């Protein structure tokens with residue numbers, strides 16, 4: 001099998017596994033316990049917090065550990081919305097129409113069950129949100145703004161620093177989902193002007209089931225998971241010590257090796273994009289041609305079903321992905337492709353190819369060698 005789905009998940013780096021191992025059985029204490037076992041575990045969690053804070057350029061107490069990127073997004077949205085309502089009577093939530101479900105479904109629930117007003121920002125043909133569009137829609141009653149840093153489905157990067165500056169100027173909390181972005185780009189929360197930023201370890205060669213939320217000091221947030229006072233009272237529950245240690249090491253490596261990883265990925269990505277657009281008729285790139293994740297290539301093929309394509313690819317030994325809606329057998333184009341304005345005949349035939357730090361040029365060439373024929377077969381099925 002050739003794995004080309006690194007935006008879905010990545011294998012755990014052996015250096016990360018090594019860092020985690022002692023915390024399963026040797027230093028297994030509860031970080032909240034007073035005795036030496038607890039102290040060892042607590043020291044590991046606090047060391048990890050410092051490592052993440054250093055990589056994000058923030059203070060350690062501004063890092064909250066969670067169970068995944070989705071939970072970080074949930075805490076940011078729900079926590080900021082509830083606090084804004086209580087403190088400022090603010091009810092307006094402003095998000096982009098190309099957010100990951102972790103943001104969009106949370107915002108939708110806040111609107112449907114809790115009476116918040118949900119407004120969607122306009123996007124351009126590449127899925128970019130303009131700072132001007134945010135400025136035009138901000139109100140004193142805006143509780144929270146959320147704009148995705150790097151889009152998981154189409155790879156497009158957003159002007160987060162500019163949007164953040166506008167929100168900062170008006171005193172409105174600004175969240176970005178950087179679950180994809182932080183895996184590939186240098187993430188400095190001061191430069192990005194964000195108040196809240198979500199990451200998830202399994203996108204950067206860390207374990208699944210652990211994430212973090214950056215919470216700028218002074219940002220009002222209510223916990224959405226209540227109980228003990230762990231994580232500065234923002235996220236109750238005994239911390240997952242080995243996974244937190246693993247995430248910190250994985251994030252340190254991702255930031256330290258960012259330059260080489262990016263250069264490696266970008267060459268492969270550009271080869272994939274160039275060859276597919278040249279060799280396969282009725283194909284378009286989805287997302288921005290240059291302002292995109294360095295490892296991310298995404299396409300729409302006219303008159304083809306993305307599900308069939310993934311099946312054929314799987315049989316031939318390639319793991320890729322399509323619009324998230326196709327994954328569930330739902331024959332509708334994904335919300336993101338629909339928001340981009342793609343018609344059904346284009347939107348159903350999406351493909352996402354994402355490379356990793358260990359993907360080789362020969363793996364990419366093998367894939368590109370067989371793809372045109374597989375597309376032809378998938379299109380035949382569509383007739």
Ligand SMILES: Cc1ncc(COP(=O)(O)O)c(C=O)c1O
Pocket residue numbers: 007008068069070071073100102148150151152177178179180200201202209211
């Ligand atoms: C942009 C984005 N946000 C959030 C998530 C959810 O992260 P997790 O799988 O850690 O819950 C993902 C995962 O695919 C993602 O790509």
